[in-house]
Amino acid sequence: MCTAATYKTKDFYMGRTLDYEFAYGEEVTVMPRNYPLHFRYMGDMSEHFAIIGMAHVADNYPLYYDAVNEKGLGMAGLNFVGNAVYAEPDTEADEKENVSQYEFIPWVLSQCSSVKEVRSLLMRINLVGTPYSEMFPAAQLHWIIADENEAITVESVKDGLKVYDNPVGVLTNNPPFDIQMLILADYAGLSPKQPVNTFASGVDLNMYSRGMGTIGLPGDLSSRSRFARVAYTKMNSRSGDSENESVSQFFHILGSVEQQRGCCEVADGKYEITIYTSCWNAAKGIYYYTTYENSQISAVDMNREDLESSGLKRYPLVNGQHINYQN
Numbered sequence: 353m354c355t356a357a358t359y360k361t362k363d364f365y366m367g368r369t370l371d372y373e374f375a376y377g378e379e380v381t382v383m384p385r386n387y388p389l390h391f392r393y394m395g396d397m398s399e400h401f402a403i404i405g406m407a408h409v410a411d412n413y414p415l416y417y418d419a420v421n422e423k424g425l426g427m428a429g430l431n432f433v434g435n436a437v438y439a440e441p442d443t444e445a446d447e448k449e450n451v452s453q454y455e456f457i458p459w460v461l462s463q464c465s466s467v468k469e470v471r472s473l474l475m476r477i478n479l480v481g482t483p484y485s486e487m488f489p490a491a492q493l494h495w496i497i498a499d500e501n502e503a504i505t506v507e508s509v510k511d512g513l514k515v516y517d518n519p520v521g522v523l524t525n526n527p528p529f530d531i532q533m534l535i536l537a538d539y540a541g542l543s544p545k546q547p548v549n550t551f552a553s554g555v556d557l558n559m560y561s562r563g564m565g566t567i568g569l570p571g572d573l574s575s576r577s578r579f580a581r582v583a584y585t586k587m588n589s590r591s592g593d594s595e596n597e598s599v600s601q602f603f604h605i606l607g608s609v610e611q612q613r614g615c616c617e618v619a620d621g622k623y624e625i626t627i628y629t630s631c632w633n634a635a636k637g638i639y640y641y642t643t644y645e646n647s648q649i650s651a652v653d654m655n656r657e658d659l660e661s662s663g664l665k666r667y668p669l670v671n672g673q674h675i676n677y678q679n
């Protein structure tokens with residue numbers, strides 16, 4: 353399971369949890385403007401927007417899981433197993449741009465500066481299932497793409513490519529996004545305020561606890577429940593505008609859906625955990641993260657790199673708990 357969210361204070365933030373039973377060996381990876389991009393069907397791009405995000409780097413190629421570009425456009429891929437269906441490459445139709453699922457993030461972030469531009473790029477795209485290599489078969493994903501003004505969800509399904517407005521700015525996994533939004537109506541009565549007794553007239557109900565307006569918010573780990581929980585948390589979130597207050601609040605939002613080892617068994621003795629949680633400041637190009645083993649927030653600032661260069665800059669994740677002893 354994975355969860356992604358957007359958050360707006362003075363700046364715009366976005367990030368995700370990466371929940372899985374093993375890590376592929378990911379690193380915070382900065383792709384500068386002159387890193388040569390070789391697309392499978394779409395030729396080469398020698399200059400593009402700079403990108404920072406989490407990637408597994410294979411043969412010096414960044415296989416991004418989530419990333420943001422220097423224009424403040426961000427994107428994350430989350431599992432969509434059983435529903436993701438990719439097209440076959442169409443090399444006959446000139447107007448279609450064949451893009452493999454593993455290069456969808458660099459394709460979009462290298463050339464679009466807003467969701468508005470992404471929408472028109474998507475009209476021309478033919479998202480194909482060509483794998484990166486034998487070792488890395490096509491991942492079955494769907495994506496959230498957002499800037500400070502709006503968010504969309506992109507799903508490649510058997511009926512073709514679907515692009516949904518995402519008014520809550522969150523994404524988890526199955527079922528498809530339109531169903532997740534429909535199910536959200538089940539929770540329309542929830543509120544951060546204490547409920548008003550509309551149960552029946554003449555019955556005096558004692559509001560014996562705080563938080564009773566959220567009774568019914570699902571606490572389980574299924575993706576439909578995480579969708580409702582993180583949407584509620586994000587939509588009701590309040591924080592100060594400063595960088596520290598915003599980042600800290602963002603990690604609390606995704607903390608509402610984090611996974612502890614032992615609670616979700618995916619095979620005999622194998623458990624899904626929140627391997628990392630990311631949060632980027634889209635305007636400043638700062639990528640913050642924590643890992644399962646390290647709750648201290650680490651950060652990589654894209655603008656401290658030479659963005660005119662041509663080589664990837666890779667930062668292995670800082671792991672191991674850093675405890676601040678006070679005596």
Ligand SMILES: C[C@H](CCC(=O)NCCS(=O)(=O)O)[C@H]1CC[C@H]2[C@@H]3[C@H](O)C[C@@H]4C[C@H](O)CC[C@]4(C)[C@H]3C[C@H](O)[C@]12C
Nearest residue numbers: 353354371408415416417430431454488489490491525
């Ligand atoms: C496993 C990750 C998704 C985690 C997730 O959504 N978990 C929920 C599990 S479930 O729904 O509840 O089953 C996905 C997210 C991004 C994916 C990676 C990126 O797409 C980049 C490449 C793409 C290649 O095709 C495969 C390797 C890969 C390196 C992918 C491996 C894996 O599929 C990743 C890491």
